Amino acid sequence: MSVSPSNEGAGSTLFFYQSNRLEILADHLCLLLSDWPLLPLAREIIVVPHHGMAQWLSLHIAEKKSIAANITFPLPARFLGEISEHTLHSHRKNQVDEQGLLWRTYKVLLEFSQEKPAREIKEYLKDDADSSKRYQLAASIGAVFDSYTVYRPDIIAEWDKGGGEGWQPELWRRVSKTLFHKASLARQFQDELAAGQLAESLPRRCFLFGLGSLPPISLDLLMELGRYMELHFFHCSPCMEYWGDILTEKQIARSLRKQTAKTIRPSPQYRETGNPLLSSWGKVGQEFLQQLMAYDIDIQQHYDYADNSTLLGRVQNHIVKLIDGTVSAKQTREHFVADPSLQFHLCHSPLREVQVLYNRLLDFFSADKDLTAGDILITAPDISVYAEAIRAVFTSETPVQIPFSITDRPMSSEAATVQAFPDLLLLLSGRCTAPEVLALLEYFPVQCRFHLDSASLSRLQRWVNKTGIRWGLDSDHRRLFSSADFSANSWQAGIDRLLLGYFMGDGTDCSYDSLYPCPEAISGEADLLGSLSSFIEQIHTWQQRIREPQRGEEWAELLLQLLAAFFEQGADEYGYSRVTETILAFAEQVSEAELNEALPWKVVETHIQKHLNEMPSGHPFLSGKVSCCNMVPMRTVPFKIICLLGMQESAFPRAQQTFSFDLIQQNPRIGDRDRKNDDRYLFLESMLSARDIFYISWIGRSQRDNEVIPPSVVVSELLDYINRCFPQSDPAPGDLLQKEHPLQPFSPHNFTSIYLAESFGSEWLPAANQSRAPSFFTRPIKTRDPGPVDLDRLVRFWRNPARFFLEERLGMKLHLDKMALAETEHFALDYLELYLLKNEIICRQTRKDSDAAAWETIRQTGRLPQGEFGTIVQKNITAATQPILTVLNRVCRSPVEPLEVDLDIGKHRLTGQLSRLYDTGRITWRSGRTRSSELLELWIHHLVLQVLAPEPDVPVHSLHVNIDRIYQLGSINDAEQHLILLLDNYMEGAGRPIHFFPETSQKWARAKPEKKMQEAHKTWHGTSRAEGEKEDAAHTLLFAEETDLFNEEFVGLSNIFVTIFEHLEVTDAGA
Known part of the structure; x- marks a missing residue:
C-alpha cells in the first residue's frame, strides 16, 4: 500500500x-x-x-x-x-522560563510589597527573617505567571500594554521588563508567519x-x-464518531434542573451521554477535539475494533462506536467466569499488591507462550511507593525471576550523593541530632570521604549511646536554638569524653577538668575516633560558614566546596555530577536574573533540595523488560498487558496544587490543564491501550483493622458500568470480577483451587499446609564435653533457661544490639534509666563515695537532666535509695577480697569468682522489687559460698536487700546436693529446652497445693493488667505451640523454689 x-x-x-x-x-x-x-x-x-x-x-x-x-x-x-x-x-538566553520568573520575582518582590496594591503580599511577608516565605511566594507566582504565558497570552498581552487590575499586572511588568517570554514570542512568530515572511526558513x-x-x-x-x-x-482519538458534544449524566441532570427552574419543557433527546465512560473520563480529549474542529481540516479515519469475545474488548468497542452498553445488554454471569481480560484485585498493602501481581504475571506467562516481559506495563500514581516491593519480589530467590526496569523516580533515589546532599544541607542549618548525624554517615560516598565503612557504624552508634550525645555541636551551637547554655550531651562533650577515655584507659573512675572519661574507644580504634572527630569538625566549620547571606555565585562556589568536603567523587560519579549540575544551574539562573542581592542560606537550601528531588527527564521508558513507571499523561502506548497499582480513592485521581490568586483557576477555559481531568483521561487511554488484559489493583482493606478502603472513583465507575451492562446477573458481575486477597502470602486460601487468587509461591506453601506452626525444637542436641562450668554461665542459665539455650547453644540473637538514638537531652528518665542510676548511687556510696561526689560523676556522664529537672530527679532517687543505703551501711562493714571458685562437685567442675563479700557474709541489693531470677542467683551463690566454707573470713550468710524487703539465707543441709541438682539440669538444658520458667515456677511453688496449676496458668498466660511470661521472646519461640507445658519435669524443677522458700528468711527492710 x-x-x-x-x-x-x-x-x-x-x-x-x-x-x-x-x-x-x-x-x-x-x-x-x-x-x-x-x-x-x-x-x-x-x-x-x-x-x-x-x-x-x-x-x-x-x-x-x-x-x-x-x-x-x-x-x-x-x-x-x-x-x-x-x-x-x-536568542534563547533572552527568553524567560519558570525558573527565570522565580528569581526575577524574588528580586522585585520585597520592594513591590511596600506599594499600595500589594498589601496582601506585605502582610504575608511579615516575620520572614530567613526569606523562606519570600522564596516560596516567588516560586508560586513564577509558576502561575509562566502558565499565563502559555494558557492566557491574551491577558499577558493586555498587561504588556499597561492594562489590568490588581497587583499581578504591575508585578508582571516589573518582572518581564526587557525580556522575551513565551506569549510575546508566540505573538511575534504568529504575526510574521501570517505575513508570509518566514515561509522560506x-x-x-x-x-x-x-x-x-x-x-x-x-x-x-x-x-x-x-x-x-x-x-x-x-x-x-478513542471514538470514531463525533463526541465533542456528549455530556455526562451529571451535566444532563444539572441542565434539566435549570430548564425546569425556567419552566421550559426539558428536551433530553438533544442531550446524550453517548458512552457513559467516555463522557465521564474523556473531558480532556473532548475539549481537544472541539479545538481541532474549529479549524477547517479533513480527517482520514483509520479505526479498528477490539476482540469482542472478551469483556475488555466489548467495553473498548462500546467506546469506539459511541455505544451505551447499559441500554440493551442482556448478557448473563457465565460470560465472566473464565474471562481474564479485565481484572480487579483488592489487597492490604503495597507489598501484597506486588506479590499478587507477580503471581498473576506467572499465570499470564503460563497461558501465553508468546508473551514476553516487554509486553507488560506496570504503572501507578506514584511508582516510588512500589519500587522497593517490586525489587524485592521480582528478584527474590524463586524459580522464576521476572526482568523489570523502574523509571520516573526522583533523582534522589538514583544515587547516594543526590540523596545525601539535601540531608547535609538540612543538617548544617539544624540541631545536629545524633540520629541525623549518624544517618549521614550511612551513605557510602560520605564513608569513603572520611575513611569509614559500614562495619564501623555500629561502633559509632555504641559510642554515641554510651557518651549520651543527643544534639548540638557545642554550647555555642545550642544557643542558636534555645537559651540553654551547657555542653553536656553535645557532640563536642561526647568526643572529648571518648578521647579522654582512650588516653586514660579502662578502669579509671575519676574526672579530669570536670570531664568524666568514657573508655569505649579501645586500642586500635584511634583511626575510627579520629574520623568521627574530623567529621564533626567539618560540620562545625561549615555550620559557621553558611551563617552569613551571600550572592548566588558565591553560594555556588561554597556549595561545590561543601560537596567536595563531604563526598568522595569516585564513590558515586553519577550522583556527584548531578549535584554539581544542579549547583551550576542555580548559579546561572541567579546570574541571568541579574540578582545581585545576598541570599540567606534557607533560600539556597530550599532551592537546591527542591531541584534534587525532581524527576529526571529522558530516561528510557522501554527496555525489553517489564516496564514500571508513573502514570504520566500523553505517554500511554500499547501493551498486551497493562497493570495499574495503587488505584485507591485517596491516590487517584491525584490532587492539584492551586493558588488563590491564579486567574486560570478562577476563570477556566477550554484547553486548560486540570490534574484530575488529565488523570481521568489517562485512565481511559490506559484501558484502551491494553490489548489483552487490563489489570487494576488497589489497597482495598486496612492491614491494621481490615477496614474497607474504597477504590478510585474511575474504578468504581468502570465496575458500575459493567454491572449495568449485565443487569440480569446475580451476583453482580462487578462482585465476580473483584478478587479480594488474604493479608498474608502464606494464607491457605492462596493455594486452594476453589479460591480465585491462586498462588505460584512455592516458598509459602509449607507454611500454608501447616494446620498449626511446627514446634521450633524437636530433638536434643548432642553435647560435647563442656569442660568446667563457669559460675556466671550457670547463673545466666537459671535466670532464663530458654533464652540461654537459644543464645548460647544456637547462637541466636533475640535482641538487636542497635539501640534507638535519642535526639533531645533528658527531661525525665524512664524506668530502666532510673533503675540504673539508683543502682550506681548505691554502688558508689557503698564504696564510701560522698553523696555530692557520686552525683557530680553522674552529672558529668550526661545521664542526669539539666537544671531543675535534674534536681528533682536527684531528690527522688535519693529518697528511693535511702532505705536500702540505711540497711547496707549497717551490714556492709569491711569488704573482703573475692573468692576464687574451683570445685569438683559430683560429675562436674565449677569455676569462677564469688564477689560482693564482706566480713558479715555475701551482700547484694536491688533498687526495685526482687524478681524470681534474682532469688535463683542468690540461691546459687549461697550454695557455692557454703560449699567453699570460707569461715572465719566470711560467714556462710547471704543477704539481699531491695526497696522494702531483706532476704537472708543461712546454713543449709546438703548444700552440695542442691548444687549438683542445679548443675545436672544445667547440662540437660544445654542440649534441649527444659520446662522451667522462673516467674511461673515461683508462683507455682508459693501457691497452695489445690491452686498451684491455676497460678501457673495465670502467670504464664497473663491477665488484662499484666503480661504473661509466655510473651518473653525465647518462650514464644520454643513453647508457643507446646500442649503439655506444665508436665512432670515442670513440677520437679519448680520444686527448686519450694526448697529456696524453705530456707529463705524474709524481713521488712525497716525492721
Whole structure:
C-alpha cells in the first residue's frame, strides 16, 4: 500500500489522520517515510508529547523499516521554541522560563510589597527573617505567571500594554521588563508567519504524533505552520464518531434542573451521554477535539475494533462506536467466569499488591507462550511507593525471576550523593541530632570521604549511646536554638569524653577538668575516633560558614566546596555530577536574573533540595523488560498487558496544587490543564491501550483493622458500568470480577483451587499446609564435653533457661544490639534509666563515695537532666535509695577480697569468682522489687559460698536487700546436693529446652497445693493488667505451640523454689 498526501500542491499542506490505535497511526507514518522520503541528509521531525512516546515510535519505525535514523523527536514546546528561535533569530538566553520568573520575582518582590496594591503580599511577608516565605511566594507566582504565558497570552498581552487590575499586572511588568517570554514570542512568530515572511526558513515538513492535548496558542501556531509547510497530524482519538458534544449524566441532570427552574419543557433527546465512560473520563480529549474542529481540516479515519469475545474488548468497542452498553445488554454471569481480560484485585498493602501481581504475571506467562516481559506495563500514581516491593519480589530467590526496569523516580533515589546532599544541607542549618548525624554517615560516598565503612557504624552508634550525645555541636551551637547554655550531651562533650577515655584507659573512675572519661574507644580504634572527630569538625566549620547571606555565585562556589568536603567523587560519579549540575544551574539562573542581592542560606537550601528531588527527564521508558513507571499523561502506548497499582480513592485521581490568586483557576477555559481531568483521561487511554488484559489493583482493606478502603472513583465507575451492562446477573458481575486477597502470602486460601487468587509461591506453601506452626525444637542436641562450668554461665542459665539455650547453644540473637538514638537531652528518665542510676548511687556510696561526689560523676556522664529537672530527679532517687543505703551501711562493714571458685562437685567442675563479700557474709541489693531470677542467683551463690566454707573470713550468710524487703539465707543441709541438682539440669538444658520458667515456677511453688496449676496458668498466660511470661521472646519461640507445658519435669524443677522458700528468711527492710 502506498500513502501520499492527497492534496499536495494545493493551498493547504495540513494532513490529519485519526485512529483509536497508535499502531495503525505509526504504520501510516512509516509508509509516508518510505514512500515520500526527504533528501538523503535531511532530518525528519516528529513532534511527540513525551519522551516515552518517542522511544516507542522509534522502535516501531525501526521494526517496520529495519532502521530509524536521522530523526529528531522534539516535544511541542521545544519544537515551537526552536523553530521560532531559528526563524526570528532570537536568542534563547533572552527568553524567560519558570525558573527565570522565580528569581526575577524574588528580586522585585520585597520592594513591590511596600506599594499600595500589594498589601496582601506585605502582610504575608511579615516575620520572614530567613526569606523562606519570600522564596516560596516567588516560586508560586513564577509558576502561575509562566502558565499565563502559555494558557492566557491574551491577558499577558493586555498587561504588556499597561492594562489590568490588581497587583499581578504591575508585578508582571516589573518582572518581564526587557525580556522575551513565551506569549510575546508566540505573538511575534504568529504575526510574521501570517505575513508570509518566514515561509522560506521553515522546514519542509513535520509530523505531529500522538498529541492528545495542546495549549490553544500552541495549536494555533501549528495550524498556521500548516499553511506554509507540510504538516502531518496523527491524532489518537478513542471514538470514531463525533463526541465533542456528549455530556455526562451529571451535566444532563444539572441542565434539566435549570430548564425546569425556567419552566421550559426539558428536551433530553438533544442531550446524550453517548458512552457513559467516555463522557465521564474523556473531558480532556473532548475539549481537544472541539479545538481541532474549529479549524477547517479533513480527517482520514483509520479505526479498528477490539476482540469482542472478551469483556475488555466489548467495553473498548462500546467506546469506539459511541455505544451505551447499559441500554440493551442482556448478557448473563457465565460470560465472566473464565474471562481474564479485565481484572480487579483488592489487597492490604503495597507489598501484597506486588506479590499478587507477580503471581498473576506467572499465570499470564503460563497461558501465553508468546508473551514476553516487554509486553507488560506496570504503572501507578506514584511508582516510588512500589519500587522497593517490586525489587524485592521480582528478584527474590524463586524459580522464576521476572526482568523489570523502574523509571520516573526522583533523582534522589538514583544515587547516594543526590540523596545525601539535601540531608547535609538540612543538617548544617539544624540541631545536629545524633540520629541525623549518624544517618549521614550511612551513605557510602560520605564513608569513603572520611575513611569509614559500614562495619564501623555500629561502633559509632555504641559510642554515641554510651557518651549520651543527643544534639548540638557545642554550647555555642545550642544557643542558636534555645537559651540553654551547657555542653553536656553535645557532640563536642561526647568526643572529648571518648578521647579522654582512650588516653586514660579502662578502669579509671575519676574526672579530669570536670570531664568524666568514657573508655569505649579501645586500642586500635584511634583511626575510627579520629574520623568521627574530623567529621564533626567539618560540620562545625561549615555550620559557621553558611551563617552569613551571600550572592548566588558565591553560594555556588561554597556549595561545590561543601560537596567536595563531604563526598568522595569516585564513590558515586553519577550522583556527584548531578549535584554539581544542579549547583551550576542555580548559579546561572541567579546570574541571568541579574540578582545581585545576598541570599540567606534557607533560600539556597530550599532551592537546591527542591531541584534534587525532581524527576529526571529522558530516561528510557522501554527496555525489553517489564516496564514500571508513573502514570504520566500523553505517554500511554500499547501493551498486551497493562497493570495499574495503587488505584485507591485517596491516590487517584491525584490532587492539584492551586493558588488563590491564579486567574486560570478562577476563570477556566477550554484547553486548560486540570490534574484530575488529565488523570481521568489517562485512565481511559490506559484501558484502551491494553490489548489483552487490563489489570487494576488497589489497597482495598486496612492491614491494621481490615477496614474497607474504597477504590478510585474511575474504578468504581468502570465496575458500575459493567454491572449495568449485565443487569440480569446475580451476583453482580462487578462482585465476580473483584478478587479480594488474604493479608498474608502464606494464607491457605492462596493455594486452594476453589479460591480465585491462586498462588505460584512455592516458598509459602509449607507454611500454608501447616494446620498449626511446627514446634521450633524437636530433638536434643548432642553435647560435647563442656569442660568446667563457669559460675556466671550457670547463673545466666537459671535466670532464663530458654533464652540461654537459644543464645548460647544456637547462637541466636533475640535482641538487636542497635539501640534507638535519642535526639533531645533528658527531661525525665524512664524506668530502666532510673533503675540504673539508683543502682550506681548505691554502688558508689557503698564504696564510701560522698553523696555530692557520686552525683557530680553522674552529672558529668550526661545521664542526669539539666537544671531543675535534674534536681528533682536527684531528690527522688535519693529518697528511693535511702532505705536500702540505711540497711547496707549497717551490714556492709569491711569488704573482703573475692573468692576464687574451683570445685569438683559430683560429675562436674565449677569455676569462677564469688564477689560482693564482706566480713558479715555475701551482700547484694536491688533498687526495685526482687524478681524470681534474682532469688535463683542468690540461691546459687549461697550454695557455692557454703560449699567453699570460707569461715572465719566470711560467714556462710547471704543477704539481699531491695526497696522494702531483706532476704537472708543461712546454713543449709546438703548444700552440695542442691548444687549438683542445679548443675545436672544445667547440662540437660544445654542440649534441649527444659520446662522451667522462673516467674511461673515461683508462683507455682508459693501457691497452695489445690491452686498451684491455676497460678501457673495465670502467670504464664497473663491477665488484662499484666503480661504473661509466655510473651518473653525465647518462650514464644520454643513453647508457643507446646500442649503439655506444665508436665512432670515442670513440677520437679519448680520444686527448686519450694526448697529456696524453705530456707529463705524474709524481713521488712525497716525492721
